[in-house]
Amino acid sequence: MQGKVVIAGVGNTPYGKHPGRDKIDLIVEAAREAIGDAGIAKDEIDGVFVKIANASPTVLYGQKVSEALGLQPAIGCALDQGGAANVGLMTYAALAIEAGIIRNALICYGDTARTGSHAVYHRPRGDDAIMGWYSTAAGYAMIHQAYCQRYAARDEYFGAVAVAARDHGARNPKAQLRKPLTLDAYLAGPHVIAPMRRDDMCLLSDGGAAILLTGAGEAKRRGNARAVPILGVGQAQESWEVHLRPDLLSSRAAASAETAFRQAGIRRDEISFAQLYDCFTVTVLQTIEDYGLTPRGQAGAKALAEGLGVDGWLPFNTSGGLLSESGTPGLQLIIEAARQLRGEAHVQVKSPRYGLVSNQGGSMHTHATLILGAAG
């Protein structure tokens, strides 16, 4: 990638409850903001890339979204990679731009998991449901338990992640959950699927989000001084169900990061901040370790001792992430990274140079990593 394609514009609806609204109308609202932010004409969009809605998958979805946007794009498509799909879609869109197949791509997501159906997150898991195996959260709880056992991890390590995300969400006017969390309140929270507590778990949210990609040359010609370059992308899939993996505590997030860092040509310690897919707190600790930002088993202690705020060891999920801003799967993390690198975040890191984003889906089945550079 190395900066040949840029994020030209971003947009999102408020997150939380949008009773009576349709997922596609939330996408159009977010896209309208992204189009305005990018300063391009709507009809210049010739690629529409949409992640399927977790709560309500739809056939020919790329086409239904394009129709609502009044577009007949060269490429219109939908992707299912769970929560890794947004970085996945960005990757394929950026390659299509680089190849000259399209010029301007819209990546978008909308869902109504809060006021609509969230049955997908509580679903019986195939034949294993007869053993009581239900929900998305349970797969992560299984990893959480393995993490506690192998590393003798304290509950406070997970709490440090939740407290940081909630602190940042409280300062984001568009966030769904704006109530800060203390470590004591975290520890007093009830177990839902032990060892996982209520505040280890992400939100269920209605909302829409969109970003516009274009070529770096195109952005320059238009005088877009806030374009954020894509420096590296990587993907790697675990694919196997949680219980069939040889090691619950070593995921292919590592391989996805390796590819992204190699493309970007930067070292781990050059990262200014990380927007990590915090669907559950263990995912954050696991991703930090898979990414090689700390040795195995040490992410939690370091987070607790040195902090995940903008002045801490690793400025993390500065708009609140899935735990506080929105439980929607991952595009909000990319948008926040772009805002940071434009210097426009609510909780701003000082003069960031490189931003790291992780996306993952299923029960850590899929992984994607994105590295962005400073705007301009």
Add this chain to the structure above:
Amino acid sequence: MSVPEIIETAVSAPYWQALAAGRLDFQYCRACGHGWLPARAQCPACLSDDSEWRPASGRGRIVSWVVYHKAYAPHLAERVPYNVAVVELVEGPRLMTNIVDRPDGQGLAVDAPLELVIETDFGRALPRFRLVEA
């Protein structure tokens, strides 16, 4: 939502029939020697069709476990708290199961040795495990 129903397929029926007969069987590839669960038409290691069902010894170990305090379906309301565990058989295959007599996970540990206990529940013979006292 009611009790989940197992839909037996041509591929999975032997697994359930063996349990009903008091055995836990796993699939074994005659081409490459790989063993696995759950049931599949082809070996996921070498893609051969040439597999057979073999009885497991019933011995295994805990890989990880969770304890549900929330009931995700009405029939589970009277069961919480209950555990679900990942168990690896000594033959290699893994399954999602329950550890009996330890609803809240008390005394469970990674690598704790287990033995098979087949229980009838929801009208089905199900493979569960009990801790083996050292």
